[in-house]
Amino acid sequence: MTFIPKPKLHHPELPKNALGYTRRDYEGAVSTLCAGCGHDSISAAIVRACFNLELPPHRIAKLSGIGCSSKTPTYFLGASHGFNSVHGRMPSVLTGANLANRDLIYLGVSGDGDSASIGIGQFAHIMRRGVNMTYIVENNGVYGLTKGQFSATSDRGAKSRRGVENKDEAIDLVGMALQLGATFVARSFSGDKDQLIPLIEAALKHQGAAFIDCISPCVAFNNHEGSHTSFDYVREHNLAVNYLDVISGREEITVEYAAGTVEMVKQHDGSILRLRKLANDYDVHDRIAAMTYLQERGAAGEIVTGLLYVDPEPMDLHHHMNTVSTPFNELDEAALCPGPAALDKLNASLR
Amino acid sequence: MLQSAERVKGLQRVNDFVVKFANVNGSGSASANTLFAKSILRMGVPITPRNIFPSNIQGLPTWYEVRVSEAGHLGARGGGVDLMVAMNPQTWTQDVASIVPGGYLFYDNTKPMPPSRFREDIVVIGVPLTEITNKAYTESRQRQLFKNIVYLGALSALLEMDVPEIEKLLAEQFRGRDKLVAANVQALHMGRDWALANLECPIGLTLRRANTVGDRIFIEGNAAAALGAVYGGATVCAWYPITPSSSLAEAFTRYCGRYRVDPETKKNKFAIVQAEDELASIGMVIGAAWNGARAFTATSGPGISLMQEFVGLAYFAEIPAVIFDVQRAGPSTGMPTRTQQTDILSCAYASHGDTKHVLLFPEDPYECFEFAALSFDLADRLQTPIFMLLDLEIGMNDRLCKPLTWDDSRMMDRGKVMTEEELQAGKDFGRYLDVDGDGIPYRTYPGTHPTRGAFFTRGTSKDRRARYSEEGPDYEENMLRLLKKFDTAKQLVPRPIARSAKEPTRLGAIYFGSTSPAMDEAEDILAERGIHLDLMRVRGFPFHQDVKSFIGEHDQVFVVEQNRDGQLRTLLVNELEIDPAKLTRVLHFDGTPITARFISDAIADKVGELKVVPFRKAVP
Ligand SMILES: Cc1ncc(C[n+]2csc(CCOP(=O)(O)OP(=O)(O)O)c2C)c(N)n1
Ligand code: SF4
Ligand SMILES: [Mg+2]
Numbered sequence: 008m009t010f011i012p013k014p015k016l017h018h019p020e021l022p023k024n025a026l027g028y029t030r031r032d033y034e035g036a037v038s039t040l041c042a043g044c045g046h047d048s049i050s051a052a053i054v055r056a057c058f059n060l061e062l063p064p065h066r067i068a069k070l071s072g073i074g075c076s077s078k079t080p081t082y083f084l085g086a087s088h089g090f091n092s093v094h095g096r097m098p099s100v101l102t103g104a105n106l107a108n109r110d111l112i113y114l115g116v117s118g119d120g121d122s123a124s125i126g127i128g129q130f131a132h133i134m135r136r137g138v139n140m141t142y143i144v145e146n147n148g149v150y151g152l153t154k155g156q157f158s159a160t161s162d163r164g165a166k167s168r169r170g171v172e173n174k175d176e177a178i179d180l181v182g183m184a185l186q187l188g189a190t191f192v193a194r195s196f197s198g199d200k201d202q203l204i205p206l207i208e209a210a211l212k213h214q215g216a217a218f219i220d221c222i223s224p225c226v227a228f229n230n231h232e233g234s235h236t237s238f239d240y241v242r243e244h245n246l247a248v249n250y251l252d253v254i255s256g257r258e259e260i261t262v263e264y265a266a267g268t269v270e271m272v273k274q275h276d277g278s279i280l281r282l283r284k285l286a287n288d289y290d291v292h293d294r295i296a297a298m299t300y301l302q303e304r305g306a307a308g309e310i311v312t313g314l315l316y317v318d319p320e321p322m323d324l325h326h327h328m329n330t331v332s333t334p335f336n337e338l339d340e341a342a343l344c345p346g347p348a349a350l351d352k353l354n355a356s357l358r
Numbered sequence: 359m360l361q362s363a364e365r366v367k368g369l370q371r372v373n374d375f376v377v378k379f380a381n382v383n384g385s386g387s388a389s390a391n392t393l394f395a396k397s398i399l400r401m402g403v404p405i406t407p408r409n410i411f412p413s414n415i416q417g418l419p420t421w422y423e424v425r426v427s428e429a430g431h432l433g434a435r436g437g438g439v440d441l442m443v444a445m446n447p448q449t450w451t452q453d454v455a456s457i458v459p460g461g462y463l464f465y466d467n468t469k470p471m472p473p474s475r476f477r478e479d480i481v482v483i484g485v486p487l488t489e490i491t492n493k494a495y496t497e498s499r500q501r502q503l504f505k506n507i508v509y510l511g512a513l514s515a516l517l518e519m520d521v522p523e524i525e526k527l528l529a530e531q532f533r534g535r536d537k538l539v540a541a542n543v544q545a546l547h548m549g550r551d552w553a554l555a556n557l558e559c560p561i562g563l564t565l566r567r568a569n570t571v572g573d574r575i576f577i578e579g580n581a582a583a584a585l586g587a588v589y590g591g592a593t594v595c596a597w598y599p600i601t602p603s604s605s606l607a608e609a610f611t612r613y614c615g616r617y618r619v620d621p622e623t624k625k626n627k628f629a630i631v632q633a634e635d636e637l638a639s640i641g642m643v644i645g646a647a648w649n650g651a652r653a654f655t656a657t658s659g660p661g662i663s664l665m666q667e668f669v670g671l672a673y674f675a676e677i678p679a680v681i682f683d684v685q686r687a688g689p690s691t692g693m694p695t696r697t698q699q700t701d702i703l704s705c706a707y708a709s710h711g712d713t714k715h716v717l718l719f720p721e722d723p724y725e726c727f728e729f730a731a732l733s734f735d736l737a738d739r740l741q742t743p744i745f746m747l748l749d750l751e752i753g754m755n756d757r758l759c760k761p762l763t764w765d766d767s768r769m770m771d772r773g774k775v776m777t778e779e780e781l782q783a784g785k786d787f788g789r790y791l792d793v794d795g796d797g798i799p800y801r802t803y804p805g806t807h808p809t810r811g812a813f814f815t816r817g818t819s820k821d822r823r824a825r826y827s828e829e830g831p832d833y834e835e836n837m838l839r840l841l842k843k844f845d846t847a848k849q850l851v852p853r854p855i856a857r858s859a860k861e862p863t864r865l866g867a868i869y870f871g872s873t874s875p876a877m878d879e880a881e882d883i884l885a886e887r888g889i890h891l892d893l894m895r896v897r898g899f900p901f902h903q904d905v906k907s908f909i910g911e912h913d914q915v916f917v918v919e920q921n922r923d924g925q926l927r928t929l930l931v932n933e934l935e936i937d938p939a940k941l942t943r944v945l946h947f948d949g950t951p952i953t954a955r956f957i958s959d960a961i962a963d964k965v966g967e968l969k970v971v972p973f974r975k976a977v978p
Contacts, residue, residue: 100648
């Protein structure tokens with residue numbers, strides 16, 4: 008199979024954002040995934056989010072591991088540098104890339120096999136380091152690319168297409184991200200773009216480790232009766248705690264809301280998250296309460312979605328490492344090389 | 359008070375002997391032992407110390423062996439020990455056994471020992487170290503620490519060391535802490551005075567001022583390599599602790615603290631990540647280098663094994679990476695504190711698919727520094743992983759070497775990176791296009807240009823413009839270009855160094871890395887026995903044309919290595935299509951550093967077996 012470039016037909020009537028880009032400018036090659044695959048909806052949501060945020064496409068770096076989900080960076084942001092790394096190891100590559108140039112926007116895309124099975128270690132460590140990024144797991148409860156084996160996020164009791172029951176406990180990546188100190192944690196559903204697009208926007212605006220677990224049904228291997236990640240099952244069990252809108256600092260806020268139903272969260276970069284609460288008692292600033300809530304609702308068989316936790320003033324890896332503001336890849340000899348005089352002095356101390 | 363039943367006449371040697379200190383790990387002896395070594399250096403006499411230590415922090419035995427050699431032999435001598443400073447009761451028997459006949463045993467005689475614990479054929483020197491320190495100090499930690507300085511003082515009298523040099527070193531070591539200096543000087547003289555008053559000083563082993571150290575410096579290979587990384591412009595270091603490589607990353611941390619903190623903002627022009635494992639460390643290096651920073655990792659054999667998949671990705675995706683492998687022996691518990699050259703093949707052919715990698719073989723700290731700085735240029739120029747192969751012997755021991763130098767006008771070679779201006783001007787960009795015929799394509803850093811130069815990085819499924827392709831011809835074209843690139847590397851890695859025997863010969867020897875000083879010395883020993891060898895020191899892989907010519911010009915070539923399987927020899931046979939019968943293995947692999955005695959004996963034996971009379975080469 009060979010890659011088919013998407014013809015870049017620019018319809019003059021397509022709306023442009025402030026940078027003069029249309030949505031097409033954020034698209035990639037034609038997807039080769041199965042028709043109806045949840046992952047394609049997530050790609051579309053990424054395109055929308057980047058367009059809405061008016062991000063210059065070339066300032067985004069997209070990185071992934073291996074899997075159907077990890078293939079998707081080819082299908083969006085064609086003008087961005089992309090990196091299909093090795094299975095389960097995208098987090099380390101993204102961490103290194105981020106250290107080299109703190110000025111780009113980092114988007115990591117992974118699957119549940121990629122992040123929760125082979126890559127669970129790197130997933131955990133990138134969260135605890137607080138790398139400034141948006142990390143999306145396109146979670147379908149199976150290995151799509153290798154044809155339908157259970158992944159580590161499959162629920163105990165979920166059934167494979169052939170009727171085999173999964174006996175192992177599931178790993179909840181959202182719970183892990185919360186425990187490990189991610190400063191933006193959300194769950195969503197590829198079938199709910201109204202919830203997903205603003206969540207991606209908010210994550211891209213977030214200046215720390217942002218994680219989105221996006222349930223994304225695999226129509227080929229995990230969309231049957233008995234599956235816990237089928238479209239029907241997720242729709243039935245979805246408990247959305249909030250919806251949000253991302254408002255750039257420039258926009259004026261005019262509408263007023265009934266007390267308790269809406270919360271405005273100002274992020275470090277000036278953007279404002281307008282949270283429309285569905286569960287009034289849910290507090291997006293309380294990490295521990297979020298963990299408890301998720302456990303309780305999870306035990307009741309519900310899939311909690313929405314923005315689950317946010318720290319509007321996060322610290323990232325560069326902060327921890329006290330690095331200079333200039334990207335490392337712009338530092339030259341004068342900045343990096345101590346020169347011969349320092350070496351002479353050192354030689355003298357070694358005699 | 360040389361106590362011996364029948365007085366043995368001890369060895370008589372000036373500036374040419376081996377002293378070994380047997381200590382307990384964690385007893386604070388290391389700094390006294392280094393002081394001993396450095397003060398001899400200050401007398402102008404070359405020495406080479408070696409740490410022999412177990413994989414433990416406290417309580418187990420450690421040894422520090424110092425070879426004193428005015429002639430300048432820096433390799434391990436082999437054979438027994440001339441003076442044993444036996445401070446560890448646990449290893450007493452083996453320590454006493456390791457003394458050469460006529461050698462000396464120095465020990466703490468506070469508690470009397472039965473005569474059966476000694477040997478008849480050595481000279482025994484007892485100093486009541488515990489008694490002296492118990493009398494002088496009340497605190498147990500002080501008693502322990504100063505005991506080391508007291509024995510140094512006694513040795514200074516026994517060996518006729520230059521005391522002002524020791525005092526000067528103490529003053530340098532504790533600069534600004536005058537009380538500490540005074541306390542140490544006092545302990546030194548306590549031991550010295552006791553020895554002068556109670557023992558026949560000097561013994562037969564003595565030191566005399568000489569002038570064969572010159573302006574050389576004394577540094578560990580790992581530290582020198584780390585410094586090379588600082589000078590070479592590395593900004594990202596990702597590593598996972600493993601002996602014997604950890605001190606490289608730690609030295610990098612230290613030097614960055616000294617040289618890489620912006621004086622105004624106090625911000626760091628470096629990032630050092632202690633990763634969760636070696637897969638993550640190499641992943642971070644690859645990510646950083648993909649994004650245009652100079653990045654490296656330091657590891658040892660087990661880490662190299664874990665990095666295999668990523669190394670292959672870097673090879674095929676053509677991403678620079680520098681990997682320092684400080685070699686040790688084997689997996690799991692496998693002799694982490696012993697030295698070997700056992701990762702040659704696993705690095706040369708690391709990963710799956712058809713891969714070959716650039717290797718560098720520094721011989722000493724000087725080359726560790728030089729090659730480290732160079733490796734970042736090579737990685738960028740060739741857009742591929744570069745393996746710097748050190749070993750514990752050069753990595754973790756202080757070694758005398760040429761002073762480090764740096765040309766102020768030297769620029770980093772960032773290789774073929776297309777800039778925003780070039781893209782803007784419409785220069786054609788195809789990530790895997792061979793525009794210059796050297797197999798090396800152009801790359802762009804992410805974020806360079808709004809509409810041009812972006813590409814998708816992946817393994818092998820791509821065409822020359824980095825578009826997804828699983829077509830056979832695209833794959834083949836790419837693989838052949840990679841071979842061409844590897845060929846280009848031959849001219850860029852450090853050239854081998856050849857040295858002709860004093861007399862024409864049809865025998866040659868190839869060696870590399872830490873074998874160097876032992877080989878130099880063996881050359882002389884063999885020449886005295888009438889065996890003359892032309893030598894070639896290989897410094898990089900892929901092999902330069904000179905290596906093939908050298909082998910072609912000789913009837914027999916010995917390949918001297920510190921591993922069981924003759925890994926460099928395998929590489930020579932495989933890559934240069936050499937008749938294996940021409941290459942004779944000389945292999946040392948017990949975990950200790952190779953010695954001149956071993957090499958010369960092995961080669962002399964083999965010359966006998968080969969029945970190759972070292973005929974003179976026909977003079978043209
Ligand atoms: C080291 C390694 N082992 C195994 C594979 C095979 N492999 C490719 S994708 C994949 C599973 C992907 O699952 P997931 O991340 O959930 O992605 P999905 O296809 O479901 O989107 C596996 C096991 C591989 N590429 N590399
Ligand atoms: S196999 Fe599943 S995950 Fe992969 S493309 Fe098809 S539907 Fe999507
Ligand atoms: Mg999956």
